Amino acid sequence: MxxxxxxxxxxxxxxxxxxxxxxxxxxxxxxxxxxxxxxxxxxxxxxxxxxxxxxxxxxTDPLDRALALNLAALAAFILTCLMPLMTVSTAGMVRHANLLSGPEDMGSSGLWELSLVVLFTTLMAPALKILAMLYVLLGLRLRRPLPNLRRVFALVEHLRPWAMIEVFLLGVFVAYTKLIDLVHIDIGIALYALVALMLAMIAADAVLDRQAVWEAMERPGIAHAAIDHAASVARATAPGAQGCHSCGLVCQPAEHDAECPRCGSRLHARRPNAIVRAWALLIAAAILYAPANIYPVLQVIQLGAGAPSTILGGVVELLGAGMYPLAALVFFASVAVPILKVIGLGVLLVSCQLGLAARLVDRTRLYGVVNAIGRWSMIDIFMETILVGLVRFGSVVSIEPGVGAIAFCGVVILTMLAAESFDPRLMWDAAGLNPGRSLASETS
Ligand SMILES: [Zn+2]
Ligand SMILES: [Zn+2]
Incomplete structure (x- = not known):
């Protein structure tokens, strides 16, 4: 065929x-x-x-425009790191905050887990992604290409969902509206640079044709082994053909060499143990959802008196203050999205294991939505980081993080990992639509 x-x-x-x-x-x-x-x-x-x-x-120009936009993103990133993000003042006291203040104060309050997650998603992952892209795109322009281009580009693919500049920016916006009534705020240069960084990173992703990068790597000296595209047409119709997870090349793995000839990744017909892993991560996330909502995520201490606030409590406070659009945003991102993700993934897993053939296109779209929305739940964690980093005015007013935030952060990360572990192709296999593949052959 x-x-x-x-x-x-x-x-x-x-x-x-x-x-x-x-x-x-x-x-x-x-x-x-x-x-x-x-x-x-x-x-x-x-x-x-x-x-x-x-x-x-x-x-048009699939590599050079991405190179220019990644250079712009690097400049914006350096500016974001060096300049103050916000300056707040109350009762004659002034406090400056930069990108690092929040994670530092989270760490000193004992919540080092949160501090690490925020540092990784707002600083390390974006920086690594920009630098790795520049290494690949500049490296491909050289007559003698730079070493390890394949590995570095595969790393970019893995980092993509974890660089959360746009989610962080929304967190800053929510924190700003919460702070207006509490203290006086001046916006710093880093916030403008952060907007520029977000726009440059989104544009760089949009203009990049990833397949064009992999095709540029097919030349000798970069590719792992010789690639014969004419032969791959015959391979796809032969039993055992596999598409590489990292670069998409269709391969026919030999018994002794199960590595992709173009990118060197290990070849798997489907993600290994996809269903078991997705279930384990999903159940762990569902268990953590209870403490995430029961325990307070932050505490505002004003003139010695403090009121702990849970995620839902925060939404109610916003409603009480008349900030309805913001309340809707926080409710959707922090309460609805985690529940929808757990239910959505559960439905996909059960329907896959039952081998249902109905609504496969809709279920595949549902997987795409579940995979894309998960990271937006981090808004609450980022907002809290900003509040904790900025509002430290001793007995006058200060904001302390709560343990509920660790559980909530765990829910977000576990559901993201669960969605990444699941392989939607298994639903089509189970329904008997991929010749030669069945769910039993993948899970045995
Ligand atoms: Zn590959
Ligand atoms: Zn398809």
Missing amino acids: PAATAQARPADSAAAGHWRTPARLCECRRCGLFQRVPSLLPGQSARCLRCQTLLRRAQ
Whole structure:
């Protein structure tokens, strides 16, 4: 059976470029269908024939524009780290905060777990992602390419969901509106730089054609082994063909060498132990959801008297203050999203294990939504970091973090990991739609 050709969508405006992407075989990451992605003009995109997942969007100048935007992001990141984020004052006392103040104060309050998570998601992951992208994009321009380009680019793919600048910025916004009544606030240069950083990072992701990067790595000296694209068409129809998890190349792994010839990653037909891992992480998240909502996430101590506040308590306070849109935002991100994720993933896992064939396209879309929204629950944690870092005015007014925040942060991270562990192609396997694959063969 020849591999079918994915649907190509025309560009919004007439593409003037002469450059076209090469036609390549691929395995859809969401449903496991092998298909041919046709040659595309800049601005055109190709979607999976079966589940409509985006397979590739061709870009004008797919590497150089991303390089320029990553350089801009680096400049904004350096400015964000060096300048003050906010300055608050009350009763003649002034306090400056930068990106590090919150995590430092969280650590000194004994909540070092939270401090590490915030440091990783707002500083380390974005910095690593920008530097790794610059290393890859600059390294590919050199006549003698830099070493380890494949590994560094695979690292970027793993870091992508954990760099949370846009979620952090929303957390800063919520913290700002909560602080207005409590203290006087001046916004620092770092906050403007943070907005620029977020825009540059989103744009850099949007203009990058990841497949074009992997194709640029096919030249000798970078690729792990020789790649024969003509032969891969025959491979896709043979039993045992696999799409590489990291770079998407369709391979026919030999018994002795189960490594992708292009990126060197280990090949697996499906994510290993996907269902067991996803269940374990999901159950752990559901258990932590109770303490996350019962224990206070923060405590405002004003003139010696303190009132601990839970996540729902925070929403009620915002409602009481008349900030309805903000209350809706915090309720959605902190209360609704974790519940929807746990229920959504549970439904996907059960329907997969029962081998249901109904609404597969809808369930695949649900997986995409569950996977994408999880990180937005971190708004509450980031807001708290800002509040704790800024409001430290002794007995006049100060904000202390609560243990509920650790449990809540655990819920967010565990549900993100659970969604990443699950492999939506298993639902299509279980329904018997991927020839030669069944759920039993993956789990045994
Ligand atoms: Zn698909
Ligand atoms: Zn690969």
